[in-house]
Each structure stands twice: as structure tokens, then as C-alpha cells.
Amino acid sequence: MNDAMSYAEIQAIVDEDFAIMDKQVFGSLNSKVQLVMSVSKHVIDAGGKRMRPLITLLTARMLQDVQSEQAMQLAAITEMLHTATLVHDDVIDASGLRRGKPTANATWDNATAVLVGDYLIARSFNLLVGFNNLPLLKLFSDGTCDIAEGEVLQLQHQHNPEACEADYMQIIDGKTSRLFMMATKGAALLQGRDELLDDLGAFAYHFGNAFQIIDDVLDFSGDMAIMGKNLGDDLAEGKPTLPIIKTLEFLKNSASDDYDKLRIAVQTGKVDDAAVLIDLVRQSGAIEYCKNQALEQTRLAQEALARLPDNRYRDGLYQLTKLASSRLS
Template identity: 40%
Template sequence: MALAAETRDDAQGLAFTEAAAQLKSALRHELDATNEVILAHLGSRVHLIPEVAKHLIGAGGKRLRPLIALASAKIAGADMTNARYLAAAVELIHAATLLHDDVVDDSALRRGFKTANVVFGNKESVLVGDFLFARAFELMVKTGQLPVLNLLSRASCTISEGEVLQLETQGNIETTEAMHLDVIRAKTAMLFEAAARAGAISSGPSDAEEALGSYAENFGIAYQLVDDALDYGHGALGLGKTIGDDFRERKMTMPVILAYRAARTDEEREFWREAFSRGDADFDRAKSLIERDGIGKAALEHAQGFADLAVNALTALPDHPLKDVLREMAAASAERPF
């Protein structure tokens, strides 16, 4: 079974789409080999396991995390056989977290398709997610690199901590920017960073590890901040989900944090407090307040700061064609329209 082709997401902005496509094109052979590794490790004598896994993984996705792992390995001159195993492991960890996330969030759509929890059930999704985690660790062991196993196991723990931290902030209108960034670093940026570091050291220590890890962490933060902003704009329509999902799930994201701070009256502040304590408030009003106060632009300015940090991190690396592509992708990550 071939992994499904990806569709263009206009919400992401042309520059970002082109940069991501260029990275994929440059690594096409390695990505195809990685996809084969992924498919080879979805097998099980329990028929439902590969069925659930392929429902999610076969639906496509940008494969940004494995691409960053593979690019890092190329830049660091690492062994590509190990890099493919690790890129596959990173994607399986990502897939496992998505299965768990959709259960926790009671999500109905992902990438335009019904989520696995809707199609197969919550219990099935959680257990298959556990299976994918186990397969990911099996791939790590195949590399024989203890530092990589340590790196990705710690990343998996951090991602779980991020999930719990997000639950703690859910509905808490007093959540600060720093608290929200802690959630993003744990839930999203950590796996990007681990992917880059794992690729760089897939066959041993590398002087490129620190720069690539810093790049990927800051890229991941910028990427997530933009996705959060798009939930209050028009971008979510192209992402296979409904605009306002984060609002209805009472997730504290940067647009809400900034909008609550910008509230002009006690009545507006009470609207935000009630919206995130009850979860059944008027999304149209929330969106209009965000638009009135230019919150989308402000949220993107936060993302731009982290995109700049990602670009700057690459200056420590020697010249390489893939370095230029990574730079373009980071620079474009915060330019997606609101």
C-alpha cells in the first residue's frame, strides 16, 4: 500500500508550500525509502492494528518531521540507513500522538478525513497509538545508537507532559504567553527538535547537532503559533477541520491570550471568561473581537520572532543545498495568511 499523496494547502501560503515541496523533492528517494520502512512496521497478526494505523498514516500529511530528520542527516554527513529508521520512528511517534490527541480532544476530522476514533472507536485508537510507540522504539534500537534512543525516549516523555500541561491550561483564561509557549515547546517543538538532532547524530556525534536542533525547535514553535492563529481566521477551511475548533474545545492559544489582554470593557473580559469556563459561547463574536483588535497580525508577529531564530540558527552550519531550503521553509513559516 502506497502512502496517500498530499494535497496542497492554500491556507499555508504559497512560499511555505513551495519551500516544503522543494525539501520533499530534494529528499524524494530518502523519503520514499522511509515510507517503506514505516509501512513495513505497521504489520500485525491483529488485523485491526494496521487498519487503524493506515487510516491515519495513509491519509497523508506533510511529513515535515521525517523530512527534517533526513535533511539533518544529509547536512551532518550521517549514515542514511540509520537516518531512515529514525525518520520513520519520528513519524510513528507523531502518528501515535495524533491518535491519542484525537481521542482526548474528541476530534472528528483530520486532514479532511474522519478521525480514527470516529471510524474505529476511542479504545482502538488509544491502543493502536501505543502499538505505534512500541514500533518506533523498535526502529530506534535497530540503529544501535544509545544516544538516539535516549533522545527520542525523552522527547516522547516531554510530549506526554505537554498533553497534560495543555489539559491543565484548558479553559483557564488567565493562561499566560509563557505558559502557552511551554505547551507548544513540549507538544510540538520537542519532536521537531528531536527529529533534527536524531538525524544529525544517527551514526555518531556531530558538530551540526546543536544548530540543527535549535533550528527545528524554533521552526516548530513558529509553525504551531501560525496554526493556532489560523483557527480564528480562514485558514482552517483548508486544513480539513472546522474553524473555531480550538475555541470550542476551550484551548488557550495565543489569539485568545492576546484578545483577553486587549479587551476594552469589563463586559468583553467577562465574555472571554465565560466562553472558556462554559465552552458554549458565540464563536462569531470571539472572531469579530480578534479581527477588531488585529490579534491575528499580533499572533503572527510572535511566530515571526521564532522563525527568525530558526533562520539564525542555521548560520553556524557549513554551506549545503539543504541548508538553503531549510532556511526558506523557516522564513516562510510565519508568512501564512491570517
């Protein structure tokens, strides 16, 4: 494979497709309600790098190197669904900022944000019906249920110091990996390439897992300016992320009162001295454990990718996995 590429270089592999798709994300909305359009434009414009639709476009080209209107539309739908989940997440977390910009719930209110998130999901399925492809519709309807269940499961385990690694993996399967799988397998279903669904699903599942674990590690070891949020936010919100789960596990039998300090912080969400608790996580060995898990998930993703058609688009997907894991160094 090639040397490490930047995100912009990976995107450039499907640059024309990406530019068309990017316009379609907002252009696909057709609400007669002005507030729906205003809030949707706000949240879409505040969007990130559009990685999930990029995965769809790279997958579609990997399987057949032609420009596909359907693939670009599917990529736009994937981004609309992802945006809807972010809008709902911001309401649940009472977030005022996302990527340094005011959230919809902060700019308008919670009710408006929730309803516009609902509209984005509804509109996504409205567009999916237009493909007249029942397996594709089933993939996205099942997947959207899994995403919602993952979010509810995370809420169920919020402030639960007894949450275990298996709980965490079940949560991230829903809230992160599932949409990665929809992004890849959807492109294959458009082309009737059912024989590749298992390998595409394995790639996306393991890459999604790695991506989320890395994100959760960076909550304790990342750069605040790059991340756009404070270190330790997950701890203050009582989210059962893997670094927290493993730290509690490693500290449980220690002679000090560090376990109780962290357990109470998770239970109550009261983080009076975040720096002390962040240091506990960093010094416990949990960060190294999580990094190794992320690298193993990355390896499994790359292993599945190696079974797929070998071309520059596959290399683009491989480079995305390398780029994600490079955030750990």
C-alpha cells in the same frame, strides 16, 4: 538563499530518500494482530505532508550527502511517533475528521484508537533499540516524555482563562517543538556530530514554536477549506492558545463586557456565536502580536540554521521556515 519554494520542490531535494522512507512508515509495522495493522494503515494513509521526517532527511543529507538507511529509518520512526500523538489528540478532542478524513476513533472507537496509538509508540521504540545508540534512545525517550507532558499541560489549562503566555510556550515546547528537535538532533547523533546538536536544537525549537503559533493564528484568520476544520475550534475546545491568551489580556481592562464574553466562552466551551468571538480576537490586536511572535521565532530559527553546513539541504530547511511563515500573509 533561493526564492521561495513550494513544499513539493523542497521534498524533491531528497525525493528518493523520501519515497523509501514513506514506504517504511507502514512497512515497519509487524503486528500479528490484524486490527492493529488495519487501524495503523488507516491513520498513516490519512497522514499529512510528512514534514517531520522530511526535516530528518534534509538534516542527515546536510551533514553528510550520502543515502543513509539509518536516516531513512529514523525519519519513518519520527513519523510513526507523530502519527501516534495525532491519534491520541483526536480521542482527547473527540474529533470526527482530520484533514477531511474520518479519524480512527470515529471509524472504530476511542479504546481502539488509544491502544493503536500506544502500539505505534511502542513499535517506534522497538525499532529505535535496533540502532544500538544509547544517546539516540535517550533523546527519543526524554522527548516522548516531554511530548506527553505538553499534552497533559494543555489539558490542565483547558478552559482556564488565567493561562498566560509562559504556560502556552511550555505547552507548545512539548506538543510541537520537541518532535522537531528529535527529528534534527537524531540525525546528528546517527553521524556522531555532537558538536552541531546545540545549533540543530535551536533551529528546531524556534521553528517548532513558529509553526505552532502560525497554526493557532490561522484558527482565527485562516481558510476553513485549507485547514480542514472550522474557525474558532480552539476556542470551543477551551484550548489556551496564544491568540486567546493575548486577547483576554488586551481586553481585561476595557470598559466593555467583551472580556467577560470571551472569558466565559473559554471557561464553558459554549460558543453560541463564534463569529462575534472570532471578531473580538481579530480586532483586539492579538493576531498582530502573535504574527510578530511567529516571525521572531522564524528569525531565530533561521539564525541558528545559518551556523550549520551551507548546502542545498540547509537551503531546503530554510525554505521550510519561509513556507511556514508565508501562511501568515
